[in-house]
Amino acid sequence: MPVRHLRLRSLLATALAALPLTAGANSLTLDDDDQTISIDECENRGSQSIDMSWDLSSSSGSSIEILSSNASGCSSDDTTAVLVSDLSTSQASYPASGDSTITLSDVLTAAGKTIDSCSGSDFYVYVCVRLLDSSGTTVTTSTASIRFQLTRPPPPTGLSVGVGENALYVTFTTGTTTTAAPAASKTYRAFASAGGSTFQSGETTSKSDVRISGLENGTTYDVWVVAYSEAGNASQTSEKSAGTPQQVYDFFELYKQQGGVESGGCSHGDASSLTALLATAWVMRRIGARRRGRRAGGSARTNGRNATTAPVISRE
Amino acid sequence: MLETTKIGRRARALAIAATLALAGSVRAGGVELGGELSFRVQSYRPRVDSEFSGGTGPYTLVFGSGKALGVRADYAATLSGLFGTAGLGAGIGYIGMEGKGLYQEASGGEWKISGDTTALRLFPASLFVLYRMDGLATRAGIPVAPYARVSLERYLWIVSGTNHASKTGATNGYGLTLGVALLLDVLDPDLARQLSEETGVRHTCLTVDVSKARVNDFGSSRSWDLSTAEWAVSAGLTVTF
Numbered sequence: 001m002p003v004r005h006l007r008l009r010s011l012l013a014t015a016l017a018a019l020p021l022t023a024g025a026n027s028l029t030l031d032d033d034d035q036t037i038s039i040d041e042c043e044n045r046g047s048q049s050i051d052m053s054w055d056l057s058s059s060s061g062s063s064i065e066i067l068s069s070n071a072s073g074c075s076s077d078d079t080t081a082v083l084v085s086d087l088s089t090s091q092a093s094y095p096a097s098g099d100s101t102i103t104l105s106d107v108l109t110a111a112g113k114t115i116d117s118c119s120g121s122d123f124y125v126y127v128c129v130r131l132l133d134s135s136g137t138t139v140t141t142s143t144a145s146i147r148f149q150l151t152r153p154p155p156p157t158g159l160s161v162g163v164g165e166n167a168l169y170v171t172f173t174t175g176t177t178t179t180a181a182p183a184a185s186k187t188y189r190a191f192a193s194a195g196g197s198t199f200q201s202g203e204t205t206s207k208s209d210v211r212i213s214g215l216e217n218g219t220t221y222d223v224w225v226v227a228y229s230e231a232g233n234a235s236q237t238s239e240k241s242a243g244t245p246q247q248v249y250d251f252f253e254l255y256k257q258q259g260g261v262e263s264g265g266c267s268h269g270d271a272s273s274l275t276a277l278l279a280t281a282w283v284m285r286r287i288g289a290r291r292r293g294r295r296a297g298g299s300a301r302t303n304g305r306n307a308t309t310a311p312v313i314s315r316e
Numbered sequence: 317m318l319e320t321t322k323i324g325r326r327a328r329a330l331a332i333a334a335t336l337a338l339a340g341s342v343r344a345g346g347v348e349l350g351g352e353l354s355f356r357v358q359s360y361r362p363r364v365d366s367e368f369s370g371g372t373g374p375y376t377l378v379f380g381s382g383k384a385l386g387v388r389a390d391y392a393a394t395l396s397g398l399f400g401t402a403g404l405g406a407g408i409g410y411i412g413m414e415g416k417g418l419y420q421e422a423s424g425g426e427w428k429i430s431g432d433t434t435a436l437r438l439f440p441a442s443l444f445v446l447y448r449m450d451g452l453a454t455r456a457g458i459p460v461a462p463y464a465r466v467s468l469e470r471y472l473w474i475v476s477g478t479n480h481a482s483k484t485g486a487t488n489g490y491g492l493t494l495g496v497a498l499l500l501d502v503l504d505p506d507l508a509r510q511l512s513e514e515t516g517v518r519h520t521c522l523t524v525d526v527s528k529a530r531v532n533d534f535g536s537s538r539s540w541d542l543s544t545a546e547w548a549v550s551a552g553l554t555v556t557f
Contacts, residue, residue, distance in 0.1 A: 162431035163419055165479050169431030209431055213479075248417040250434035250477025254374040255540070260367060262540035264485040 028054045028129050028142035036147045037104065038231035042118030045104035053093035054129045054142055061089055061131035061139040066102065068110035072143050074128035079112030089131070107146065122149050149231035153185040154178060156207075156225040156235070161243030167213040168192055168243040172225050174207065175235065183229035192221035192243070203228065220244045347397045350518065352405075354390040356552030358527070359383040360411050360438075363541040377427060378415040378434060386411025386438070392446060394556065399451040400461070401556070404444070407467075411438040417477050432478035438542070439472040440531075448497060450519070459502035461521070465493040471531050471542050487531050487542050495525020497554060521554040 031051040041048050056064065064087040071078035083102050084094065095101055108115065111125040124145050131139040154175030162169035170190040177184070190201040190210045199221075201212045215221060223243050227235040249257055252264075361383045365373025392405025417432040444467035452458045469489045476482040500520045501508030511517050526547040533539035 163428070164431045165417070165419075167432070167479070211431070246419040246422075246430070248419045248430040248432045248477070250417045250432070250475065250480045251374065251378045251415065251436055252475035252483045253477070253480070254378060254418055255364070258368055258374050260364075260374065260540060261538050262485065262487075263538070264483045266486055 026054070026056045026058055026131075026140050026142045028052060028127070028144045030127065030144045030146065034146065035144075036149055036231040038229075039118050039150055039152075039233050041104065041231075042115070042148055042150065045108065045118075048104040049095075049101040050104065050107060050127065050146070051093075051095070052127065052129075052144065055092065056089070056129065056131045056140060056142065059131055059140045062134040063087060063132050064089060064091065065130050065132065066094060067128045067130060068107040069126045069128065070111045070113065072126050072145065073141060074126060074130070074143065080128075081110035083107070083110055083127075104146075118148075118150055120150055122147060122151055124148070147231070149183060149229055149233060151183040151229070152181050152233045153183040153227045153229045153235045154181040155238045156185070156188060156227050157238065159223065159225060159238055159241040161223050161241050162209065163243065163246050163248070164211065164213075165248035166215050166217055166245050167211055168215060168221060168223060168245055169209045169211055170201070170223055170225060170241075170243075171208045171210070172238065175227065175238075181235060183231075183233060185227035185235065186230045187228045188225055189228070190223065190225045191237075192223050194219050194221040215245045217245045217247055347395050350394045350396060350556055352392050352394055352401075352403065352554055352556040354388075354392075354407070354523065354552055354554040356388045356390075356409075356523065356525075356550040358386050358388055358409070358411070358548055358550035360386050360548050361545040363532075363543045363545045366541050366545075375436075377418060379413045379436070380415065384411055384413045386440075388440065388550070388552075390442070390444070392444070396450075396556075398455075400447060400449040403446045403448075405446065407440075407442045407444065409438075409440045411440065412436075417480075434475070434477035434480075437474045437476070441470045441472065442467040442491070444468070444491075450497070450499065453499040453502050457502055459499040461497040461499060463493075463495050463497055463523075463525070465491075465495075465525075467491045467493070467529075469529055469531050473542070487539055488533050489529055489531030489543065490534075491527055491529035491531075491544075493525050493527040495523055495550075497521035497523045516557045517555050519554075519556040521556075522551070523554050524549075524551045526550075 029052065034050050034052070037048070052066075054064075063085070065085040066083045066087070067074040067080055068083055069075075069078045069080035071080075074080045083106055084099070087094070107125055107127060113123070113125060124147055126143050126145050128141050128143045130141045133139050154177055156172040157175050158173040160171045162171065168190075172188070174185050175181070187203045187205055188207065188210065189203050190212050192199045192212045192215060199212050199214050201210045204210055210225070212221075212223070220242055221244070222240045224240045225238045255262070362375065364375040368374070386409055388407055388409030390405050390407030392403035394401050394403035413436045415434055416429045417434045418427045419430045420426070421428055444465050446463060446465040448461050448463035450461035453461050467490060469491050471487045471489070472484070473487065474482050474484050498521060500522060501511070501518075508519070511520070526549055527544060528547055529542075529544045531542040
């Protein structure tokens with residue numbers, strides 16, 4: 001047992017010793033939606049801004065610059081260019097008030113990426129923040145990556161459509177990735193269409209009973225599902241299936257439909273049951289009052305009335 | 317007025333005497349006033365379908381033929397004597413059943429399972445008297461105590477369904493429980509004594525019992541039947557203090 005305590009103590013000491021180093025490390029963080037870029041965002045790269053924040057507080061320097069590169073670390077050996085320079089060391093995010101925006105186009109150009117169309121294989125570019133001293137020498141650099149996901153996931157397969165009241169439920173399986181659709185499926189959305197109107201489910205990670213609501217009972221809808229990759233690239237639509245929402249009976253409606261007599265609300269028995277319940281509650285209350293009375297002073301007299309001789313009751 | 321007071325005194329004295337007689341003899345060793353808390357997991361299947369003759373009833377259609385599981389918690393004020401413990405208490409529980417709503421095929425009218433969910437949720441409340449024969453355990457060291465509980469039951473219920481307004485109600489009845497408690501403190505008296513000194517918990521028991529409840533508003537023709545279809549089995553833990 002003492003050996004175990006020693007080991008635990010030793011582990012705890014190691015963890016505590018490592019804590020200040022971890023907390024004080026320099027870092028650069030991109031906004032969540034800037035870390036993985038979809039095909040749509042790539043195609044609109046000129047209007048897609050990149051927001052970031054950093055912590056360089058464990059080092060000291062004179063100014064900060066932001067760079068983009070085709071390699072992590074943004075060294076001069078890589079295709080690297082400065083996007084923003086001469087930022088104050090007190091600044092910890094970009095853009096701040098008065099700053100111009102860094103776009104995906106800026107980042108790609110600085111990293112030497114010339115993409116004519118946002119298709120092909122996935123690739124990475126890197127954004128760095130560099131802390132410089134007064135002579136312009138690099139003190140420290142922190143890096144974050146941007147993943148351009150230009151591939152799509154495969155369409156879902158094996159659709160089955162379940163009936164709901166003013167709704168349809170779709171169950172399916174994830175499609176198998178191919179060279180044409182190599183991206184992993186992350187989320188899904190089901191669609192239903194009839195008479196020129198299209199309805200959709202919420203985006204979900206579930207693959208069973210995905211609900212499309214707002215439909216009309218008795219109308220037959222075409223139903224399909226689309227998968228989305230981590231970046232949000234949509235798959236081709238799945239094969240279509242059909243479904244018709246119907247009036248659904250919940251348990252009580254079914255019970256009544258089959259001739260059940262219960263109608264809800266308070267109970268239907270005579271007053272004896274309620275009287276019995278109240279009587280038992282009254283007896284319990286009396287017992288409680290007696291106990292409280294004894295605790296208070298050993299006398300069971302309440303409300304000015306003389307109590308009957310109480311039995312001798314001992315308590316551990 | 318005087319007469320009424322006398323009758324009241326006599327009735328009260330009789331009630332106390334009866335309780336003490338049930339719990340044991342005051343003279344033989346005194347009685348202890350206390351309380352106990354019980355937590356139980358219980359199986360349950362209502363007799364809702366008994367209302368319908370022929371074919372499968374609505375409960376089975378929606379929730380299947382299995383039993384649901386629920387939990388119940390009881391508190392009782394107790395008097396412990398030479399032969400056992402008598403108590404008067406109240407309890408509340410929860411039993412939930414979930415299934416799928418049904419729809420009727422346009423052609424043929426056959427019932428089909430939909431994707432919409434529906435649920436029956438019960439909150440059984442009870443007032444009860446109990447008697448546990450734990451004299452053998454405390455005095456002879458045999459750690460088993462049979463017990464019985466007679467209760468008045470009021471089942472509050474809610475039926476809900478996807479996109480449907482909930483339906484609520486309450487159904488009254490009564491119940492009988494027969495069970496056995498295994499007194500854990502007899503197995504390790506030193507630990508039990510320490511627990512008693514430090515926390516005030518005098519006994520800890522594992523319990524197993526069977527219950528039969530008649531919950532149909534005492535046979536009302538306008539009520540459904542939430543009585544237990546068979547003996548409901550429950551197991552749990554009781555602590556007395």
